[in-house]
Amino acid sequence: MTEQLDTADITALNALAAGTNKKTPRIVAAGLGGRLMGTAEMVKVTAEQITEDSLESLADKDAREKAKYAKTKHISELPWTFGNFYKKINWLNMILVVAMPAFGTYQAVFYPPALKTLILAFVLYLFSGLSITAGYHRLFSHRAYDAATPVKLFFAFFGAGAVEGSIKWWGHSHRVHHRYTDTDRDPYDARQGFWYSHMGWMLTKANPKNRARADISDLSTDWIVTFQHRHYLLMMLVSAFVVPTLTAGLFWGDYWGGFIYGGILKSFFIQQVTFCINSLAHWIGVQPFDDRRTPRDHALTAVFTFGEGYHNFHHEFPSDYRNALKWYQYDPTKIVIWVLSKLGLAWNLKKFSQNAIEQGLVQQQQKKLDRMKAKLNWGLSVDELPVWDREEFNAKAKSDGLIIISGIIHNVKNFVKEHPGGQALVRASLGKDATKAFNGAVYAHSNAAHNLLASMRVAVIRDGNVNANTFDLQQQFLDKEKLN
Amino acid sequence: MAHSGSANQFISHASQLKNTHMKEMRRRKRDLLRRINYSYTFTVAVLPLLAFIYLLRTGESFIPQNNDTLVFCCIYYNLTMLAFTAGYHKYFTHNSFKVRYNWVKYFFAIFGSSVGLGPIRWWASLHRAHHHFTDDTEKDPYSIKRGFVWAHWGWLIRKPKITSFYNEFMEQEFPKNPEVNAIVNEVNVDQDDQDYSEYTSDDFARNSNYDEPLQQLLAWQERHYFVLFILTSFVVPVLVTVFFCSDTVVHGIIYPGLLRLFWCQQSLLSTESVCHLKSVQVTIPTQPFNDKNSSQNCNNPLVSFLTYGQAHQNYHHEFPHDYRGTSSFFAYDPTKWFIWTIDKLGLVEELCRTPENLIIQLRIQQQQQVINRMKSQLNWGTPISKLPLITPNDFKRIIASSSNKDRIYIVIQNIIHDITPFMDQHPGGVPLLKASHGKDATKAFYGGVYGHSTAAVNLLATMRIGMLDVGNNEEVWRRVAREEGEVEKSDEANHHSNSKSYRTAEAA
Incomplete structure (x- = not known):
């Protein structure tokens, strides 16, 4: 048959996946903000380039990149020196996530908080934190559910107050992270260490060699997202600083406290907590679903991150609105989404099938078990054993203490004295075929006994009915007996 | 009268029953x-x-x-x-x-x-x-x-x-x-015929x-x-x-x-x-x-x-x-x-x-059994050997028919998958699926666009509907052997001796 099916055009698909198929190229963080944050050049990549990169081997790619950048090195590839360190640093981010919190902490030392201000800060912390996890992350980045406009507006406004960028930028980086987890293209590559994935990636300039894109056409068509993106700076300032300052100032006259605690420190805490998802969640914990990649599940991370700590699950099933499956695991974001759905403000909550989830669990357990198995001595396999004639066996049986069980010759000389059923039985069987006696005629041996037996294999008898799986054999014998 | 006779008979029968019952009870008590x-x-x-x-x-x-x-x-x-x-x-x-x-x-x-x-x-x-x-x-x-x-x-x-x-x-x-x-x-x-000189009766x-x-x-x-x-x-x-x-x-x-x-x-x-x-x-x-x-x-x-x-x-x-x-x-x-x-x-x-080795072995075997039991309760997709063979032309006809207008069929490794029910859940979005409709997306699935997770591969298997008949029977049978050998392994508690690395020991 010569008829062939069309092969899906990978370049076209990549164009789709990267969102470069549109006539007007989508802009992520262009303009002043984009230039300052250094993201504009990180996304200037075409589908053709991505396809080329994806299909060739990493070695080829490395070689090509090496040749290309042999003479002109990007600033991120140069070593840190006194002369160039200021060029390597992303100063906008440095100010937003390091300098300002440092200033806030310094002020807080001299300015004890009012209780009301602290409560305000905490409430805003919850609002912004949940806007990041339930909104930015699960709603906008993963489309794990659909939400009503007021809910989206809430997320867009208070999410801006977390000072982590616009939904569009955040969602794009996050999708790239999921698409290229643990590769060079991963913006918060966990393989480069805890601090790199925590803050390092944003404090230094990224290497444009590792450009990547993900499709965010659904975000670009959402007016709330585009509106927030366009007016991000204003919204961020209002949500993060003006609102707490004015609230605290107008109601109980604590303008400065509102700014320090409700503004700067609140944003600082949310930032750190969110960064923990990229660092801590790839660093500590267990991997019950798949250990091919770095994401891990840990209760501690979950406590810090509004329930985003079950990251191994999340990377396997990203568009599931849950992160924690068990009732006792801490996932307030899941509960918030669920409550919203009960209020009719959210719908179409996505869940992966329990079957797929359990498959993952079982496969991972199997993997672990196989690794443990490989470490143990299970006796020689039948193919590895030499083949003996009857005569050879008879000659050696006396001196070596040999027994045939299911066609395999076992050396039990050192074991005779340890036999739990007494020596007499073993001695009686020396030099004989004890298959039936071993498998139930005298005593149906335990699994452990079969294991032990396998470790005493010496050879295979010629023309013997070899069955290496003596435990199966025993079951057959026993079943037969039951029938009789 | 016949009636009274039968009544008497009945009464005597009843008392007899009662007697035997009493006797039985007394006997049981004595016992x-x-x-x-x-x-x-x-x-x-x-x-x-x-x-x-x-x-x-x-x-x-x-x-x-x-x-x-x-x-x-x-x-x-x-x-x-x-x-x-x-x-x-x-x-x-x-x-x-x-x-x-x-x-x-x-x-x-x-x-x-x-x-x-x-x-x-x-x-x-x-x-x-x-x-x-x-x-x-x-x-x-x-x-x-x-x-x-x-x-x-x-x-x-x-x-x-x-x-x-x-x-x-x-x-x-x-x-x-x-x-x-x-x-x-x-x-x-x-x-009698054996001589165990080295084992003395004293021993x-x-x-x-x-x-x-x-x-x-x-x-x-x-x-x-x-x-x-x-x-x-x-x-x-x-x-x-x-x-x-x-x-x-x-x-x-x-x-x-x-x-x-x-x-x-x-x-x-x-x-x-x-x-x-x-x-x-x-x-x-x-x-x-x-x-x-x-x-x-x-x-x-x-x-x-x-x-x-x-x-x-x-x-x-x-x-x-x-x-x-x-x-x-x-x-x-x-x-x-x-x-x-x-x-x-x-x-x-x-x-x-x-010996510690024996204990760990047994522990592992027991865990294996539990896992096998769990495996056998899950849906791993229709085995390849049970999938209907569909020629590419037939497949094209199926796609073209108007009743399948809204469905998405994607071929990966010559297996036809009906992605329709999963469409909205696809983390990478629907457009990618739609673009691959009716096509062979093997390369795109395994890294060309995204190197899918193990979970994704499992999910894919549950959506199988047919096998594309491209005339390469040998290849099909090799895959059947590979995959269903595995299925058999997970179905049966006891492995057969053809699995390479561990044998008897791992039975049950």
Whole structure:
């Protein structure tokens, strides 16, 4: 048959996946903000380039990149020196996530908080934190559910107050992270260490060699997202600083406290907590679903991150609105989404099938078990054993203490004295075929006994009915007996 | 009249029925009385009951008020328990070690009898029957299948139905007749043609546990069991209490005598009842080695304490000859400590320890079985061999038909998948799926666009609807063999010998 099916055009698909198929190229963080944050050049990549990169081997790619950048090195590839360190640093981010919190902490030392201000800060912390996890992350980045406009507006406004960028930028980086987890293209590559994935990636300039894109056409068509993106700076300032300052100032006259605690420190805490998802969640914990990649599940991370700590699950099933499956695991974001759905403000909550989830669990357990198995001595396999004639066996049986069980010759000389059923039985069987006696005629041996037996294999008898799986054999014998 | 006749007949028939019924009931009652095992009822029920009644009537405390008596009670409890667990259980029943001096055996035999659970021959052979026929409702003397009360107490109070079986079993395990070496002789006759010059009969005698002196010891203990029981349960406690603790005779009988007796019995009996019970979660039962029988590893440390360190029954049932109750170094296990100590003192030798490798192997096999069971309950997608073969032209026609307008079919590795129900859940979005509709997306799926996760591959398999017939049968069959070999592996508990790396051992 010569008829062939069309092969899906990978370049076209990549164009789709990267969102470069549109006539007007989508802009992520262009303009002043984009230039300052250094993201504009990180996304200037075409589908053709991505396809080329994806299909060739990493070695080829490395070689090509090496040749290309042999003479002109990007600033991120140069070593840190006194002369160039200021060029390597992303100063906008440095100010937003390091300098300002440092200033806030310094002020807080001299300015004890009012209780009301602290409560305000905490409430805003919850609002912004949940806007990041339930909104930015699960709603906008993963489309794990659909939400009503007021809910989206809430997320867009208070999410801006977390000072982590616009939904569009955040969602794009996050999708790239999921698409290229643990590769060079991963913006918060966990393989480069805890601090790199925590803050390092944003404090230094990224290497444009590792450009990547993900499709965010659904975000670009959402007016709330585009509106927030366009007016991000204003919204961020209002949500993060003006609102707490004015609230605290107008109601109980604590303008400065509102700014320090409700503004700067609140944003600082949310930032750190969110960064923990990229660092801590790839660093500590267990991997019950798949250990091919770095994401891990840990209760501690979950406590810090509004329930985003079950990251191994999340990377396997990203568009599931849950992160924690068990009732006792801490996932307030899941509960918030669920409550919203009960209020009719959210719908179409996505869940992966329990079957797929359990498959993952079982496969991972199997993997672990196989690794443990490989470490143990299970006796020689039948193919590895030499083949003996009857005569050879008879000659050696006396001196070596040999027994045939299911066609395999076992050396039990050192074991005779340890036999739990007494020596007499073993001695009686020396030099004989004890298959039936071993498998139930005298005593149906335990699994452990079969294991032990396998470790005493010496050879295979010629023309013997070899069955290496003596435990199966025993079951057959026993079943037969039951029938009789 | 016919009517009255039939009525009379009916009445006579009824009375006859009633008579037989009464007879049956009377017979059963008589049987019941005959089937009560009075001696054990006396030691496990009547004696403790008398002690309780006495204490409740006099209003005295259940804990001895005399400090010396209390200390003596604790010491005597441990002494008798050790004689029973190390002697009766580990030595006489399971041959976990060899005893070098005869007086140690006598110590076990004498103080073990103070627990009131019968002479060694009787208890040990019943216990062996329990290990041999675990969970068999007739042959297992304390099968948990007959209920908690039976496993705990009932088996002592009522005689078993198949008494002759137990008598024979006892005779087989601990023959009473002087021909101790019957088995050995038999064996020698059996192997006339063989010459085992290197194994001397002397060698044999030294290593066999059940030799002439031991047989005499057991016979002696059985003969004088009642005297020994009275001596160790009453005379010794009373003497010590009166002369060393300056307490009364009654207190000597009650505290170190009966209450200790009761406590010892409960500790020992609960290993067969509590530690075989799965339904009660308080004990935190697990079966890491074998879940084919009822024995449980009770992980609640309280149970360990109650049962004198014998709470890990699942381990014990798999490795009964191990002198330890469990392989864990830190487990609460006074018997293990005691045996280890007397081994270091040189009183016993050749302690039987299960090699760590064997324990891990069994643990792994059990886990494998659990995983296999879980695997078999999941949907792994239609196996390739059961998929309909569809030619590319037919497939194109299917796609073109208007009824399939809204569906998405994607071919990956020549298998046709119906993605429609999953469409909205696809984390990468619907447009990618739509663009791949009706096409071969193998490369895109495996890294061209995104290197999918294991979970994604599993999900994909559940969406199979057909196999694309591209004329390469060999390739198809190779995949069938590869994949369904695996399926078979996960379906059946037992692997076949064609799996390369591990064999027999990994069966079950």
